[in-house]
Amino acid sequence: MKIFQSHYNQFYSEIDGVTPLNDQDARSAFREATCLMLNDEKLVMIECTRSSTGEIIHVPKQVVQATWDEVLEGPDSLPTMILNCLKACPIDLRKRASQRIVLVGGGVPFARRLLDKRIKEECLKTALSDARFSSLEPSCRNMDLLWHVFAPDLLPWLGGSIIGTMPLTDEQWIFRQAWLERYSQDQEKGLDVCAALIPDWLNTVNA
Numbered sequence: 001m002k003i004f005q006s007h008y009n010q011f012y013s014e015i016d017g018v019t020p021l022n023d024q025d026a027r028s029a030f031r032e033a034t035c036l037m038l039n040d041e042k043l044v045m046i047e048c049t050r051s052s053t054g055e056i057i058h059v060p061k062q063v064v065q066a067t068w069d070e071v072l073e074g075p076d077s078l079p080t081m082i083l084n085c086l087k088a089c090p091i092d093l094r095k096r097a098s099q100r101i102v103l104v105g106g107g108v109p110f111a112r113r114l115l116d117k118r119i120k121e122e123c124l125k126t127a128l129s130d131a132r133f134s135s136l137e138p139s140c141r142n143m144d145l146l147w148h149v150f151a152p153d154l155l156p157w158l159g160g161s162i163i164g165t166m167p168l169t170d171e172q173w174i175f176r177q178a179w180l181e182r183y184s185q186d187q188e189k190g191l192d193v194c195a196a197l198i199p200d201w202l203n204t205v206n207a
Contacts, residue, residue: 002023002026003067003070003071004026004029004030004063004064004067005021005022005023005026007063007066007067007070008020008021008026008029008059008063009021011060011062011063019050021050021057022052024051024052025050025051025052025057028048028049028050028051029048029049029050029051029057029059030064030067030107031107031110032046032048032049033046033048033059033063033064034064034068034110034111034114035110036048037061037064037065038111038113038114043061044060044061045058045059045060045061046058046059046060046061046064047059068111068114068118072118072119072122073122077122078119079118079119079122079123079126080126082101082119082123083123083126083127083133083136083140085097086098086136086139087132087133087135087136091135094136094139095138095139095142097139098136098139098140098142098143098144099142099143099144100144100146101143101144101145101146102145102146102149102150103115103145103155104150104155104156104158104159104162105155105156105158105159108152108155108159109152109153109155109156112147115145116145116147119143119145120140120143120145123136123140123143124137124140124141124143127139127140
C-alpha cells in the first residue's frame with residue numbers, strides 16, 4: 001500500500017531512530033492497523049508488527065485515517081471509479097448495476113465495515129456535487145455492495161486476476177532482474193524475505 005507507506009514515512013521523517021517501512025511491511029501494518037482501529041475507535045496510537053523483522057512499530061491513527069481518506073475521496077478515488085463504471089452502463093441498467101457491486105482485492109476482507117459505509121456516502125456526495133455524475137444520484141441512493149458472492153480468501157486472488165488482464169504499465173510488474181536485485185539487498189541485510197515470498201522459479205527443478 002504505497003499511500004499508507006508514504007503517509008507513515010512522512011510522519012516519522014523527522015524523528016530519529018524510526019526505520020521507514022518497505023513495501024511488505026507497509027501492506028501488513030496497514031492491514032493490522034485498520035483492523036485494530038475499526039475494533040477500537042478510541043485508539044490514538046496503534047501497535048503493529050513489522051512483518052520482516054518482528055519489531056513492534058507504532059502507527060498513529062491519523063496516518064491510517066489519512067490513507068483511507070485518500071483512497072475514498074477525490075478525483076482518483078475508489079468511489080469515483082465506481083461512478084465512472086456506472087456512467088458507462090446503459091441508462092436502464094445503472095440502477096440494477098448499483099445494487100450489485102462486488103469489491104475484490106486484498107484490502108477488501110479486513111476493511112468491509114469501513115468500505116460499506118464510506119463508499120456509499122462518498123458516491124452520493126460526489127453525485128450531488130459533481131455535474132458529471134448528477135444523473136447517477138438515484139442509483140447512489142439505492143447503492144448496495146455485495147459481500148457474500150465469493151469466499152473472503154478468494155478476494156485477493158480475484159483482484160490479482162483482474163489486474164493481470166488489464167493493460168497496465170511496466171511499473172506494475174515484478175521482473176526477474178528487479179527481484180534478483182531486491183534478493184541481493186535482503187541477503188546483505190541477513191534477511192531471506194524475498195525467497196520466502198517469491199522463489200526464483202527459473203532455478204526450480206520439478207522432479
